[in-house]
Amino acid sequence: MHIKWNALAQTAGVSFGVTVAVVTVFALGILALSRREAALTAREDGTAQAGGGGRLALAGAYACFAVCAAAVIYGLVLIAAP
Template identity: 45%
Template sequence: MNIDWAALGQVFGVSLLATVGLVGVFTLGIVTNSPRAGATSSSALARTGAYACYALCLAAVAYGIYLIAA
């Protein structure tokens, strides 16, 4: 049994970056949608940005489920 350590490292790196990125985008959506953020910026603009972050997260999760099911 041979393990391709380079491929395993690549999978680990991509998974780590995708996870950190997705959590970061979701956190940005939460922070943007919080009442404190609305006081410093336009409420409609902040809400639109938050919804865009949530939509990006939903698209990433849906794509992951598609890859698993395919």
């Protein structure tokens, strides 16, 4: 049996890189949701500044979660491909 160490190292490196990227994007989505919550709380308290920070944060969170979902679906397609 012959192990192709180069291919194994490439697969491990790409897997690690994609995992770190997806986790980072997901964390940014969570951060955007917390910023939106802070903006809504500030608006209720009357300390909010003018602007649409809550809407922008929500759009950013949706974008981050959509990227994560796309990466997961792409991975499942790769696994299920003949």
